[in-house]
Amino acid sequence: MKSLAELNAIKQRVQENSNNRKNASDNDIKVVIGMATCGIAAGARPVLNAFIDEVAKRKLQNVIVSQTGCIGMCKYEPIVEVFVPGQPKVTYVKVEPTMVPRIITDHIVNNNVVAEYTIK
Amino acid sequence: MKEISLNILDVATNSVTADATTVDITVDYEFATDDLSVIIADDGRGMSEDFVKSVTDPFTTTRTTRKVGLGIPLFKDSAELTGGSLEIISKLGVGTTIKAVYKISSIDRMPMGDLADTVTALIGLKESLRFILQYKVDGREFRFDTDEIRAQLDGIPLSNYEVLAFIKEYIEGGINNTNGGLDIL
Ligand SMILES: Nc1ncnc2c1ncn2[C@@H]1O[C@H](COP(=O)(O)OP(=O)(O)OP(=O)(O)O)[C@@H](O)[C@H]1O
Ligand SMILES: [Mg+2]
Numbered sequence: 001m002k003s004l005a006e007l008n009a010i011k012q013r014v015q016e017n018s019n020n021r022k023n024a025s026d027n028d029i030k031v032v033i034g035m036a037t038c039g040i041a042a043g044a045r046p047v048l049n050a051f052i053d054e055v056a057k058r059k060l061q062n063v064i065v066s067q068t069g070c071i072g073m074c075k076y077e078p079i080v081e082v083f084v085p086g087q088p089k090v091t092y093v094k095v096e097p098t099m100v101p102r103i104i105t106d107h108i109v110n111n112n113v114v115a116e117y118t119i120k
Numbered sequence: 121m122k123e124i125s126l127n128i129l130d131v132a133t134n135s136v137t138a139d140a141t142t143v144d145i146t147v148d149y150e151f152a153t154d155d156l157s158v159i160i161a162d163d164g165r166g167m168s169e170d171f172v173k174s175v176t177d178p179f180t181t182t183r184t185t186r187k188v189g190l191g192i193p194l195f196k197d198s199a200e201l202t203g204g205s206l207e208i209i210s211k212l213g214v215g216t217t218i219k220a221v222y223k224i225s226s227i228d229r230m231p232m233g234d235l236a237d238t239v240t241a242l243i244g245l246k247e248s249l250r251f252i253l254q255y256k257v258d259g260r261e262f263r264f265d266t267d268e269i270r271a272q273l274d275g276i277p278l279s280n281y282e283v284l285a286f287i288k289e290y291i292e293g294g295i296n297n298t299n300g301g302l303d304i305l
Contacts, residue, residue, distance in 0.1 A: 001293035002286065007272040010282045015274070035245065036183075037190040040130045041121055048244060049237050056281035066279070067245050069137065069183075 017061060028064050029108055030083040035067040038074035043096065047078045050097035054104045063108060076119065082107060092117045123233025124158060124222070127198055129241055130191045131160050131218055136246045138164030138216065143242070143249060147235065148256040149224060149304060155204075156222040156229070163215040172210050195220055202226035231305040236291035239264065243278050243287070253291065255298055262294035 033039070033048045044067075051065045071079050076093035082103070083089055090113050092103060099117055106112045121127045128145060135143045140162035148157040167175065174180045176196050181189030196206040199220040210216040222229050235253065242251050243266065253264040266278060269287065276283065 001297055002290040004268065004272055004290075007269065007283070007286060010280075010286060011273055011276055014276045014280055014282060035129070035133060035241065037130050037194065040126050040133075041190075041194075045126060045129060045234075045237055045241050048241050052240065052244070052281060052284055056285050064279070065244060065281075067241065069133070 025064075027085055028062050029085070030081075031063060031065045031108070032081045032083070033065070033067045034069070034071040034077060034079040034081075036069045036071075039071075039077040039079065042074075042077035042094075044078040046097045047080065047095050047100065050100040051080075051104070054100055058104065058109070060104075060108070084108075084111070091119060093119050121194060121198065122230060124156075124198065124230050125233040125235045125238045127191075127195045127220075128158060128160065128235070129238040131195050132162075132238075132242055132251075133245060134191055135160065135162035135164050135216065136242070136249060138162065138166070140164035140215065141249060142252070144252040144254070145239075146254045146256070147232070148254075149258065151224065151258055154224045156224045157219060158199075158222070159217065159219045161215065161217040166212040166214050166216055167208075167210040168212055172208050175208065176206070192218070198222075198230060201228040235295060236288045239291055240284050240288050243284065247277055247279050255295055257298050257300070257302075257304060260298045260300065262291075262298040264291055264294060 031051055033044055035044050048065065048067060055063050055065060073079060078095045080092040080095045081089055090107065095117065103114055103117065106114050132143050132145060142163050144161040146157065146159040175192050178190055178193045183189060199206050199222050202223040203226055204221040204223050206220045208216065208218050239251060239253055251266045255262045269278060273283065
């Protein structure tokens with residue numbers, strides 16, 4: 001079982017990293033997942049957690065994963081919106097956890113929108 | 121919903137929307153009485169008596185993006201299908217407590233699913249809130265409280281991915297311990 005004392009090591013690591021990072025938050029890429037009832041029922045939680053896992057695995061310091069309520073297009077859920085600073089918002093629809101690594105690699109790391117996952 | 125933990129995520133999301141500062145989730149298995157109680161308590165804006173009476177009807181919602189509210193009706197159905205019940209206690213300006221009781225052995229009962237994922241999702245929803253999870257099995261108990269995590273972190277956000285990964289493992293470990301080696305669904 002994990003002990004809360006392990007948080008101390010995490011704290012030190014994060015503090016060292018953030019000292020090396022300038023202009024945090026302004027240049028951050030945001031990934032927002034719709035998590036109202038319709039989104040949750042359609043499978044938004046595993047998608048959210050796939051993003052969290054993938055960001056952790058690749059140690060992407062500049063990506064913030066968060067969630068919002070109903071985006072208002074229930075039949076397209078789970079819906080993921082990606083905000084890259086200075087670029088138009090991209091909306092991915094009917095997202096499944098298996099699609100997440102590609103969105104991260106192509107779009108978030110290499111800045112190529114995965115067109116086939118967006119609304120047709 | 122395929123898992124009770126998804127109903128919990130959904131109903132706790134209502135608490136966040138209602139501007140709660142603390143959301144307290146209790147999951148309590150009592151095998152002697154075959155009862156699984158799931159309680160979500162918040163200190164959000166609360167609801168009037170009349171509103172509470174209508175809130176299990178899907179056409180009651182204050183949301184604006186869609187005309188039906190599904191969260192509470194789905195939660196209620198999932199409990200009642202097993203022979204259990206759902207109760208809502210709410211007071212304007214004070215808060216809301218929603219308690220569902222499931223019959224553990226009913227074949228219509230959904231499995232609990234991943235409670236740790238539900239907590240990490242809630243933290244993602246609103247970092248600044250205090251989330252408490254109390255997980256009980258026949259009197260054994262595990263308690264998780266975001267305030268205890270925060271106290272160790274010196275201002276580092278809980279939504280930091282390393283912190284979230286820690287929280288997920290920490291909760292999974294606590295639940296496994298409380299289950300005492302049994303596979304409790
Ligand atoms: N904890 C709470 N505190 C205050 N008001 C609440 C709370 N839970 C529910 N409500 C009120 O009850 C309404 C119905 O909730 P319900 O979860 O059934 O549907 P919804 O949240 O409106 O939509 P959906 O859950 O389908 O996305 C909400 O719109 C809100 O006004
Ligand atoms: Mg709701």
